[in-house]
Amino acid sequence: MLQPRDTPSRERRELGGLWSFRADLSPGRDAGFAQRWYRRPLRQTGPVIDMPVPASFNDITQDPSLENYIGWVWYEKEVLLPLRWLRGEPAPRVVLRFGSAHYYSIVWVNGVQVVEHEGGHLPFEADISSVVQGSPGTLCRITVALNNTLTPHTLPPGSIQYMTDKSRYPKNYFVQNIRFDFFNYAGIHRPVVLYTTPAAYIDDITVTTTSSDSVGTVQYQVSVVGSTANSLSLSLRDQEGKVVATGDGPVGELKVLNPNLWWPYLMHENPGYLYSLEVQMQAQVGGALLEDVYTLPVGIRTVHVTSTQFLINGRPFYFHGVNKHEDADIRGKGLDWPLIVKDFNLLRWLGANSFRTSHYPYAEEIMDLCDAYGIVVIDESPGVGIKLPESFGNKSLQHHLAVMEELVRRDKNRPSVVMWSVANEPASELPPAAHYFKTVIAHTKALDPSRPVTFVTDANYALDHGAPYVDVICVNSYFSWYHDPGHLEVIPLQLTAQFENWYKTYQKPIIQSEYGADSVPGLHSDPPMMFTEEYQQAMLREYHSVFDKKRKEYVIGELIWNFADFMTNQGTTRVLGNKKGIFTRQRQPKAAAFVLRDRYWKIANESSCLPPVITSHSLFLK
Secondary structure, three states, X not given: OOOOOOEOOEOEEEOOEEEEEXXXXXXXXXXXXXXXXXXXOHHHOOOOEEEEEOXXXXXXXXXXXXXXXXXXXXXXXXXXXXXXXXOOOOOOEEEEEEOOEEOEEEEEEOOEEEEEEEOOOOOEEEEOHHHHHOOOOOEEEEEEEEEOOOOOOOOOOEEEEEOOOOOOOOOOOEEEEEOOOOOOOOEEOOOEEEEEEOOOEEEEEEEEEEEEOOEEEEEEEEEEEOOOOEEEEEEEEOOOOOEEEEEEOOEEEEEEEOOOOOOOOOOOOOOOOOEEEEEEEEEEEOOEEEEEEEEEEXXXXXXXXXXXXXXXXXXXOOEEEEEOOOOEOOOEOOOOHHHHHHHHHHHHHHOOOEEEOOOOOOOHHHHHHHHHHOOEEEEEOOOEOOOOHHHXXXXXXXXXXXXXXXXXXHHOOOOOEEEEEEEEOOOOOOOHHHHHHHHHHHHHHHXXXXXXXXXXXXXXXXXXXXXXXXXXXXXXXXXXXXXXXXXXXXXXXXXXXXXXXXXXXXXXXXXXXXXXXXXXXXXXXXXXXXXXXXXXXXXXXXXXXHHHHHOOOOEEEEEEOOOEOEOOOOEOOEOOOEOOOOEOOOOOEOHHHHHHHHHHHHHHHHHOOOOOOOOOOOOOOO
């Protein structure tokens, strides 16, 4: 699926702003369908409120029932379309696209259903040409019904629990149970756009890259829809606009002499180098000559995994990075450009070269900046909380396979994405996990043979049924926090044993994919005690001492949990969310941020081929 872009042949219109919104408060949450709210303007069905898009709806109002609402909500937006989108021989194709909406979506245009989609973190779209071009006038009324209910077969899974004790709960009272530690924000979380293409158009582009002996190779495959009689020409341009290679036809390869390779941040003086691949199509349709143009950013780089190393462009790469969440005050998981830019500035200030998209695919806008800045990404599916036996059944498996197809199709061309992660902390000790993860990992490798595949485990090394199928072991552990809380002295022994057990069993490189401790900003204690900033610092230093020994052998990375504090369900162990961030939810540094910054810049100076001393300012801004 190509990301919508403005080109000489395509137009794009963003539909962000205020939408009409109504939650279905009927006992069965089904009044909207019974009364066909999609058949008329939403304001005519009952009370509506303004709702910003993109944003989660949970924290926008002062209504606590909306904060924890489970069920169907309804959105609506009315827009006027340009006449040029509705006329012509042939008329252009008009597409409605959602960057993401959590979780299950049904979309109508002018009362006509155009698409359904399951999943809360990946884009979906519908060709609405026949609907809008067949309607009188230029008004386009977009109605979205959105349900955030999670079941044992969704990704992520969950379950609905009905409280039947009438002495304790009101009639029809239920709660959503989840098995992951972040808030189940819901809403239209990413941009909604209308865009056009010619009636015959470039539907998809796939690129893979290699380099050797001062020659870079870009292998490409282009698919066209709407015409079998067409011609394709391709031009690869460098950042100065110079054409460095050309080609034609739907399949081929482009050769680049002395290419500028795509390098990670802090691994090269010019990280994140992107070429522009311009694809031009001409097609004869109904006597008319149609042209379509699409430009795709391309980074030339290679990825290879050995039993002890992770190689990018043939050089050892060490992940010193973070885990993140799409999470912020008020907007929840809604796309927010100021926050995105702030986070990338903090990542580079920190000296982080990588992050994992814990625990779901992140917005395309975030991924664009990873490509441009050279931030390496472990791209993770929403397979978090797969704990129940029924979540390993065929229904769940088939959905997981479909999600991986959507994820790979979206991010396959991104140089920043160096590995796929199919799940986080599943119950991989259960016997059904063997077939489940063997199938999901094999499917992902078939979709994209060019990248390694992993999943993130917290299971016992001897009982993990999924580990034999991954290329890299990613393990989470919280010694002296969830295990032996308060006992920092056990970390060296337990962490060393963890690494040695996993490597001895599987002979695969290891990433410490999570570790950390909660700290409440401004809470202090000496000697360090749990939840203080000093304890978080001390825990990090204990882990780091072991990392420094094992990264000389087979440990290839460390990703702190977490980049910033984030919201969770309320509970007795959560004070306004999870406090394991090295930054607050408002992106202010805790003491641990400075510990990590010193460490990451030290590692960068040791491992890079840059001038002898890198400062945090010399490469911070490109």
